[in-house]
Amino acid sequence: MLFYATTLDGLQMGLCFAVLALGVYISYSILDFPDLSVDGTFPLGGVVCTILMLKAGVPAILATALSFFAGFMAGVVTGVLHVKLKVSNLLSGIIVMTALLSVTLALTKLLTRNGQTTSIFSYRSESLDGLFGGKLFSSHGSGVKDYIVLGVLLVIVIAIKLLIDLFLKTKLGYMLKATGDNERLVVSLGKDPGMYKILGLAVANGFSAVSGALYSHLFMQYDNTSGSGKVVLALASVIIGITVFSRIRFIKDTTAVIFGAAVYSLCLNYLVLVDTNGIYLKLLNAVLFTLILVFNDRMNAVISGKTKMKRRVRR
């Protein structure tokens, strides 16, 4: 029974994180940019979405969509730091991530009645419904509710995936891919690769924020510390997805990344079963990530040479 509940939980969280992973797929896989700012934009999305619902009465689904723009703006900052001010890619991400720690903390003041900063704001304390608290969800038994939540998340994730797939087929999408693969060609085509980097980072962090908003809905609370470890989680999801699932014929990278996020979240949740106090969770997490990286290397070594055409060439 516990195992069953853990699995269901893991899948829900997995779909939530899939949105984040799809964003990081854009920055990491397509633009070849290891973007650490997602650690900051994830909680940013959560707090912006919560404020919009609580203070402006914006419907949950719209508030979630709007949180995209908060992440988008933060991504633009990361991009501008790197492209215009020539800060290295890792440091640009670290700068934005650090700055956002204060921004999100300042924003939580808007959530509490007395204007204090809190690290956790519970939706129930202000009888805020969120995306999954409404009648549709509560009128059924709790067993059914979990499946409805899962279904809604699935619809959202698939919609985002299809949107990204479509985008990557456009001229703009091609330029993004070209920027990650061969910047000099983009210059030859008369365009500034820096602009595409900024755009890609903005979109990636937009999705990170949406993911953070969904995460808040899922737990009926906004947690200011929810960003920590999201880079690792997202990278692990993307790498599992690309190495394991993308190899299967007819599975697009975006689909593979979703599977990757689901698998990784499940693994994390099962780790909680083992480590009930949660003390070693981050350590286990790090070990798991290392295993994935090593496995990724091995797989590449074994499979290179007879790679399917579909896998294309990766540097």
Next chain:
Amino acid sequence: MIELKNIYKVFNAGTVNEMRLFNGFSFDVKAGEFVSIVGSNGSGKTTLLNIISGSIPINGGSVYLNGMDITEMSEHIRARKIGRVFQDPSVGTVPSMTILENLSLAENKGKPYSLGLAVNRRKCEMFRETVLKLGLGLEDKMDIPVGLLSGGQRQALSMIMSTMTPIDVLLLDEHTAALDPRTAETIMQLTDEIVKKNRLTVVMVTHNLRYAVEYGNRLIMMDKGQIVLHKNAEEKKETSVDDILHIFNDISIECGN
């Protein structure tokens, strides 16, 4: 067409590695000219092309294109008028994209890269015919990622991509150097064809003295950031590969190697 006036270029200024390459260097190319540049390693040929294309900043002087001062213009804006093929075949294409996708990208140059679909299947036939003319068998590989093609095949593709849309100037930097002799010959002939058809102005750097003598209508030899030999169209017709080789060797001996 291209005019370099009184160019100064210093690398690593103010350090022990300071290297003054160009000191008041001037050079101009008229519209429709095909200039071949030869010269020993480190003589400044690539740097010259980089200055024309805007890939590196200069310390003094000005660059004109079509009479317009482009000294302050960034590289990607200049690229709208200037095509370039590099020595390394992988620079001119996107390795993870297919031939069809690469050609589609290149064909859109000059227009906005918007949210329209990138690959227009109706143009596929046209692209196929373009690569068919190369005779490298690429027409059957339209959906294969360019990264899996050979260097020569990629270089041929780069050549086509950089000249697909109207440009004024074509810069070639040892673009046959990484290829086997037969493929190099093919690419060189293709270059000549494209240049003649589109009436391009060309600056070609090469270490192949025969190409330098055979192709183009001007020849320049560079050494230590200076032009040490200049043959115009008439003089060039009278020049043989051996003549150039002698001069080349003389300069090298003066340098003590």
